[in-house]
Amino acid sequence: MANEILSSLLKEYEQKRLRAELDLEKRKEELYKNVPRLAQIEDKLSKYAINTAKEMLKNNKNTINELNIYVEKLKKEKKNILESIKLDSSYLKPKYECLDCNDTGYIVNEDFTTTMCHCLKQKILDKSYNKSNISNLDKENFKTFNLNIFSETIDEKNGMSPRDNMKYIYDKCKEFVDEFNNPNTKNLLFTGNIGLRKNFYV
Numbered sequence: 001m002a003n004e005i006l007s008s009l010l011k012e013y014e015q016k017r018l019r020a021e022l023d024l025e026k027r028k029e030e031l032y033k034n035v036p037r038l039a040q041i042e043d044k045l046s047k048y049a050i051n052t053a054k055e056m057l058k059n060n061k062n063t064i065n066e067l068n069i070y071v072e073k074l075k076k077e078k079k080n081i082l083e084s085i086k087l088d089s090s091y092l093k094p095k096y097e098c099l100d101c102n103d104t105g106y107i108v109n110e111d112f113t114t115t116m117c118h119c120l121k122q123k124i125l126d127k128s129y130n131k132s133n134i135s136n137l138d139k140e141n142f143k144t145f146n147l148n149i150f151s152e153t154i155d156e157k158n159g160m161s162p163r164d165n166m167k168y169i170y171d172k173c174k175e176f177v178d179e180f181n182n183p184n185t186k187n188l189l190f191t192g193n194i195g196l197r198k199n200f201y202v
């Protein structure tokens with residue numbers, strides 16, 4: 001199930017990125033129609049970027065410096081034009097939902113390894129949570145759990161009453177939740193046949 005959830009989320013992320021990029025294209029098209037000089041600047045900037053890469057390969061420092069000066073000038077002009085029409089430079093960037101991973105779901109670390117982004121982790125949790133039967137937490141929680149419905153009569157076989165037995169289980173579950181962030185905490189598994197009251201009771 002975990003893999004299924006991850007692959008469907010990654011597809012969603014891909015769609016999200018695509019939407020953000022298409023949206024940017026539309027914004028650019030509209031803006032360039034109204035302010036053609038911006039389109040020219042954009043065009044020049046991409047040409048200069050290619051030239052700079054070429055000159056870097058040739059290690060042509062003087063030309064690179066000259067190109068950098070032009071680039072800076074153009075960037076400044078672009079910024080001024082945007083400011084004059086009350087837009088900031090983020091207007092010409094895709095609007096991703098998550099600014100930490102740009103909707104890729106992963107963050108590239110300084111050593112070029114990748115870490116799953118908090119947004120993707122949260123979405124996996126949300127999906128797993130909805131697929132489990134624990135999405136009713138506002139009604140079914142520790143506060144509303146009713147021990148009184150369990151008998152106080154001691155069961156000969158167990159040597160304790162069902163209520164004491166349930167109280168013990170309740171305390172163990174509570175302890176598990178309280179220590180959830182502790183990496184040394186072991187998992188909790190409920191097993192047993194149908195009718196053994198593994199469900200929630202109020």
Ligand SMILES: [Zn+2]
Binds near residue numbers: 098099100
């Ligand atoms: Zn993210």
